Amino acid sequence: MAFIFYASFALFIIGLFGSLFFRNITSQLISFQFIMVSSLVNFLSFSQILYESPTSILVFVLLSVFLIIIFQFCIILYLYSSLNEPKLRMTEFDYGLFYFEIAEWLGEK
Amino acid sequence: MDITNIIVIKNLQYFILTAMIVFAVFALIIKDTRKKFIFLTLFILFTQIYDFTLYYGDLFFLFFVPMILFLIIFYLQNLQAEIYIPKNINDEEIPETGGSQAIQDKNIFRKKITGKVFRFFMPVLFCAGFIFLFIKFGGNYTAKFNLAKTITLINFSDIAKEIYLNYGILIFLVILLIFIMFLWIISIILIRKKK
Numbered sequence: 560m561a562f563i564f565y566a567s568f569a570l571f572i573i574g575l576f577g578s579l580f581f582r583n584i585t586s587q588l589i590s591f592q593f594i595m596v597s598s599l600v601n602f603l604s605f606s607q608i609l610y611e612s613p614t615s616i617l618v619f620v621l622l623s624v625f626l627i628i629i630f631q632f633c634i635i636l637y638l639y640s641s642l643n644e645p646k647l648r649m650t651e652f653d654y655g656l657f658y659f660e661i662a663e664w665l666g667e668k
Numbered sequence: 669m670d671i672t673n674i675i676v677i678k679n680l681q682y683f684i685l686t687a688m689i690v691f692a693v694f695a696l697i698i699k700d701t702r703k704k705f706i707f708l709t710l711f712i713l714f715t716q717i718y719d720f721t722l723y724y725g726d727l728f729f730l731f732f733v734p735m736i737l738f739l740i741i742f743y744l745q746n747l748q749a750e751i752y753i754p755k756n757i758n759d760e761e762i763p764e765t766g767g768s769q770a771i772q773d774k775n776i777f778r779k780k781i782t783g784k785v786f787r788f789f790m791p792v793l794f795c796a797g798f799i800f801l802f803i804k805f806g807g808n809y810t811a812k813f814n815l816a817k818t819i820t821l822i823n824f825s826d827i828a829k830e831i832y833l834n835y836g837i838l839i840f841l842v843i844l845l846i847f848i849m850f851l852w853i854i855s856i857i858l859i860r861k862k863k
Contacts, residue, residue, distance in 0.1 A: 570689060572798060589696060593696075603722055615837065618827055
């Protein structure tokens with residue numbers, strides 16, 4: 560049980576670091592995938608090992624995973640639809656989702 | 669149905685979780701898109717195998733199908749982006765200002781380096797804070813658990829019955845969906861306005 564707990568936490572930290580560090584939208588989406596999978600692993604293993612897997616938790620996890628995947632589909636479809644537009648750097652956020660530039664913090668931009 | 673041979677499955681779980689972490693790191697670090705997606709696919713495959721070792725028979729397929737569909741769309745989008753987006757665009761053109769250009773170049777170079785260092789260390793500090801909190805408050809968390817003695821297998825019919833009977837989950841998720849779509853539409857409108 561402890562190993563599952565630590566492994567899912569390691570996955571969560573990898574996802575968190577990736578989503579904060581990388582500027583590329585592909586890497587950011589992949590890291591969000593890692594965060595989602597870590598929560599999935601925690602939910603499923605805890606429900607199975609501790610509570611003999613009540614069905615309500617499973618249904619909740621299943622539907623929420625569908626929800627997250629639909630949201631990610633939305634992001635990708637949006638990027639896909641704006642590919643042929645004249646501004647070609649649309650598919651990359653210029654500074655990532657979060658601002659860690661020193662110029663941002665000093666108020667130069 | 670009782671399952672007695674738990675030690676083998678536990679060892680399998682150790683192996684699968686380690687493989688998941690290794691593939692996750694590879695999928696993030698590698699720059700080549702195709703190799704990245706190969707490792708991501710392997711990562712998702714191992715995730716589903718992990719679900720399988722937790723005795724979720726039907727959930728194996730229910731989780732796997734949308735994830736693979738998502739991966740395919742994601743991969744196709746990346747391929748399209750590789751084809752359509754030209755690389756090495758220099759959109760930051762430095763204006764020429766005569767003799768002071770060397771000093772300006774030096775300043776820009778220094779700023780770039782400090783920016784990169786800052787951009788690397790801020791997430792590291794953030795993650796280190798998380799790890800510190802986890803170790804301090806969650807170190808003995810698993811010692812208190814009482815593990816369940818019997819393992820139950822859930823069929824698809826149980827899940828369908830739960831969806832029909834328990835409306836609370838569905839209502840909560842529909843509200844969540846509406847909230848997310850609201851946020852998403854607002855962000856799209858803002859981006860379009862900026863353009």
